[in-house]
Amino acid sequence: MSESTDSSRTPSPRSKSPSPSRVQAKVVIPDDHSMLSLLGSSDELLRVIEGAFRADIHVRGNEITITGSPEESSVVVRLFEELTELVSGGAELTTDAVERSIAMLRMTSERPAEVLSLDIISSRGRTIRPKTVNQKRYVDAIDKHTIVFGIGPAGTGKTYLAMAKAVRALQEKKVNRIILTRPAVEAGERLGFLPGTLYEKIDPYLRPLYDALHDMLDPDSIPRLMAAGTIEVAPLAYMRGRTLNDAFIILDEAQNTSPEQMKMFLTRLGFNSKIVVTGDVTQVDLPGGTQSGLRVVQEILEGISDIHFSRLTSSDVVRHKLVSDIVDAYGRYDEALRQSAPQAIKGGAGKRSRERQ
CATH class of the missing domain: 3.40.50.300 (P-loop containing nucleotide triphosphate hydrolases)
Known part of the structure; x- marks a missing residue:
């Protein structure tokens, strides 16, 4: 489904400055898959992916070419493979699902297609x-x-x-x-x-x-x-x-x-x-x-x-993305309060009682 080549030999149409440190990878989406479902209306989902990676991504027909560092290109290839599997399983991709898939691939060993396709109930x-x-x-x-x-x-x-x-x-x-x-x-x-x-x-x-x-x-x-x-x-x-x-x-x-x-x-x-x-x-x-x-x-x-x-x-x-920011902000505020709170001095109460005597 994917292949890699050196970008100095086969540069991407959107590649800015091919160099030995950049590689080119290609993902071929099966013919029976809708590119609209994968990339979103007016390429909305594609723009989310482009904004998340320091790589050039070019789409032509059902072929997606990625040019960037070996690490970035590898993650983008895996992302498109995971998103393709989600679409083939009947999932409707959203910007939130794409963003969460990117985070999973970068931060965990879990596969987005397994996490996001686990149905609990349908109603x-x-x-x-x-x-x-x-x-x-x-x-x-x-x-x-x-x-x-x-x-x-x-x-x-x-x-x-x-x-x-x-x-x-x-x-x-x-x-x-x-x-x-x-x-x-x-x-x-x-x-x-x-x-x-x-x-x-x-x-x-x-x-x-x-x-x-x-x-x-x-x-x-x-x-x-x-x-x-x-x-x-x-x-x-x-x-x-x-x-x-x-x-x-x-x-x-x-x-x-x-x-x-x-x-x-x-x-x-x-x-x-x-x-x-x-x-x-x-x-x-x-x-x-x-x-x-x-x-x-x-x-x-x-x-x-x-x-x-x-x-x-x-x-x-x-919930709304702001909820996550609010939770983090309150966490930082509470931690700052705990650190600035005066610490009780061990034995201090006993000392004061003796002084009053």
Whole structure:
């Protein structure tokens, strides 16, 4: 599919200054593949690729010629091969998919065609799949382990992918029910102080989970599944005292649990069940002085067999590009605050007490 030659013998039409340090490589796209799908409308995707590499890229018919350093040319060739495989598998390429493919080839050993073509579920004309290497590793971990913690900033798909895996497990009859829960910390779990019925009181805290369900299931089937107990959405406090068998259980916003609540939840695990715990330890809404159960549990359970911690970062954010920049900016700000905070002097309190005596 590809070949390389010395550019001093066969210069690319767009080559600026051929030299022994530049090589020319050629990729031939199969005749049955649409170049429009590969390069984008008005060559939109091609321009993304050209902007990402210090190489000359020339397209003529179904032949793509790349001229640049051996390293750059090699990555561009691999990129077009991966994108061609994605297109042949029915994927619709976008600028985001191309940019993520470039990042994978440069920073990891993972193949974009394997990461971006891993379908979890297809519903209502759209397919849910991981978009980054860490997301794929997170999804794979859910398959392999009984308890998985998905820890990372907002927008990294922690809850959404876990719910997609839960829906698929239900569809494949691997479990009999899905249980989705969140701590209602904004109300201090004292829901009696809020106006309205019980449903109206807890609805604002659980609404994001309902929204995700509507993306993955026929909306008309959700009330029926909930009435039958096949899908349950409830505050974390309602898990106490239960044993959950044959279930896929997701605890969302786990950074807002206390250590006691986290222990209570994890010990609900029954036979033939799977637990996924998701949260962002940088967004704790607990009252001052209260430890986050998600922070503590990492120290307690790390290394235990069949429990896995998946950690996602700002590079896994799949919302607007600014979200990743915002996450990084807050991370730098928090780190600067920690470094500038005055350090307690060991034994200082005792010295002051003696001086007062």
